[in-house]
Amino acid sequence: MNARDLFDLSGKTALITGSSGGLGLAMARGLAEAGAAVILNGRDASKLDAAAQALIAAGHKVTTAVFDVSNEAAVMAAFDGFDRAGTAIDILINNAGIQFRKPMVDLAAEDWRRVIETNLTSAFLIGRESARRMIARGRGGKIINIGSLTSEVARATVAPYTAAKGGIKQLTRSMAAEWAAHGIQANAIGPGYIVTDMNTALVEDARFDAWVRGRTPSGRWGTPDDLIGAAVFLASPASTYVNGQIIYVDGGMLAVL
Template sequence: MTQLFDLSGRTALVTGSARGIGFALAEGLAAAGASVVLNGTHADTVAEAVARLQSKGLGAHGRAFDVTNEQAVADAFTQWDQDGVQIDILINNAGIQFRKPLVELELSDWQRVIDTNLTSAFLVAKQAARRMIARGSGGKIVNIGSLTSEAARATVGAYTAAKGGIKMLTRAMSAEWASSNIQANAIGPGYILTDMNKPLVDNPAFDAWVKSSNPSQRWGKPEELVGTAVYLASAASSYVNGQIIYVDGGWLAVL
């Protein structure tokens, strides 16, 4: 049974993985046997994250590039082609948050959130899927959504639109690529203790709201997403396609 979840011999690219959820997912995939490629926009932070994994005996290397830049994404995959690196698993995790009421939101900020959280997933997956299809061996794509893939909240309109788009982009990927043995699915994290959410954790009113509105009465931890990611990246999910699994402590189950 454990062989179903074994990622040995597979290479996984995790975008936005120098810290937070991305780093936890990369570490989890590496612990399951994958060789992981860490990504971020700053070469020094990516190198530090790679060193942390390598110090634990895990297979990791990194490549810094901007996932919102189409040419930079294409160049990264071209270099991997030249180096003989095949991306078997893609985790589209890169994302940012920006809080402001819609009536005050500048177009540039809207576009920045959409590009980082949604368009980047399209750009990276397109390059990965082209190669998966050409190889004929299939592959795994896991997009990171959010509770806001399903439910809205005030002041995060751009993020909500992007993460709702992730859910439907995942289904579109499944519709087009399932026949090539590519499984495209998504994870919808709940409120997770990350650096990005630290201002919310430090806000007593918001912290109390998260705990009171969630049946689990607590924030989630990044490592609690690893099991779902490994499942969706492994042979155990070979007939699961176009789905989004919410890992939210039960938040969406209640009103």
């Protein structure tokens, strides 16, 4: 296989959760440009349709799946629908996530559970259903979980997010441990500080913005497009012997004191 073919996703189908905008949509576009048919997921049907139409207009093969990734019954129903439609998912990117900032001493258990279920439990649920089908088909597959800098380090006021993203790192390793024998590669991407809607308040905070730029060796915030290369690599034949790893796309932040 030549170098160009190593990154070719033609004939593959990818499900990207939380992909009506931000990181998910950028990675979906990257996979589509590499040749994959993509399934966009979210809870807002109108926003999801607008994202899909933009990709379709660019010549890509796109469908949508509206369901709540943290609801097991909804996840099961969605995969039953994929089965009925004859849709075989070769690549899964578990991207859906939320943030919630509050000191732990003021944190309600309900808010803790909401963040854990959306950021971590959903990756387990959708990863499980994808893997069941990948194993049954016997041709392997790719699972990419989205972690964070907080898969490694912590910041005040984001305890549930930090716990969830730390869990993503270990869930990824568990997936590799159990499914590598079936030809499934499970890896993760750990984004640094990226300009997205979820981080708008931080970007607009002059002091925090200066801290990010000063703390990051690259001297800037990341953009959603910065994740495309890692996503295509981990989704492609180029990463066939890479398993259980997390690639940090953070401008070097974790590498320095």
